[in-house]
Amino acid sequence: MSRCRRQNPGLTVRRLAIKYYTHGRRDQLQVALTFDDGPNPPRTDQILEILEGRGVRATFFVLGKWVERFPQAFERIVARGHAIGNHSHLHLTNLGDFDRAEAAIGNLLGRPTNYLRAHYFNFFTCLHSPLALSPEVKIVDADVNPADYAKTDPQAIVEATLNHPSLAGGSIIDLHDGSESDDAALRLARPLPMIRALPAIIDGLRAKGFELVSLDEMALVDPVAWRYDGRGTFATEELRAAIASMGALEE
Ligand SMILES: [Zn+2]
16 A cells, blocks of 8 residues: 555655754753844844853854855854854755755854754745755754744743743743844844843743753754655745755655
8 A cells, every 4th residue: 555645736645864953852851042143243242141141051053154145243153152053145045055054053163063943934035045955954843932023022932932822841942133034123032021031031930940051961862754744935946946856746
């Protein structure tokens, strides 16, 4: 009996070689703060100051295009000892340009990144990328998504984080220190409410008994095998051809 599932006209999917993590060990009182879409000076530096002041190591999922434009800001993240992840180069909906981003990141970091986060959690873009499909790289989602980017009230971000129904030992919390937008004013404005919320988020997590760690310090467990779920689309014939040529799809 065929196990093939017809997901999309003309595209028969049996196995997709993507798995991703949403959390670490649940029996550990650890949580991980992650920041997406930077580096974004001086907002990222404001976050680094708060983290430094409270002795917190975090993880930054950076965009290759911002690493190229703001190399010193990126190096300041690295110098403070935070973990680094790859969040694509251009942050375009249907493009998995993680390898291009890795070139920019690795050039400054001096080593490969260990973590990758699909932009918009469009996991199908990982099928575009040899790096994303490499066993050396862990694809990391999050189980606590306070949607800080869509909130202007710092207290609402604090509450959306601390009262999130998924918050538990091993949680990975998704925040944003930047934006994919080329509009500098938007990019500088968007993280401000989260920055105002961050001290209370850190203090509140600690008051609940959690230790804040970087992903390097967290044992990721229970990977999810990705299945096409309607998030994003196989938009172009070029993308389909690229996916098929990598053998990630079985007809
Ligand atoms: Zn993003």
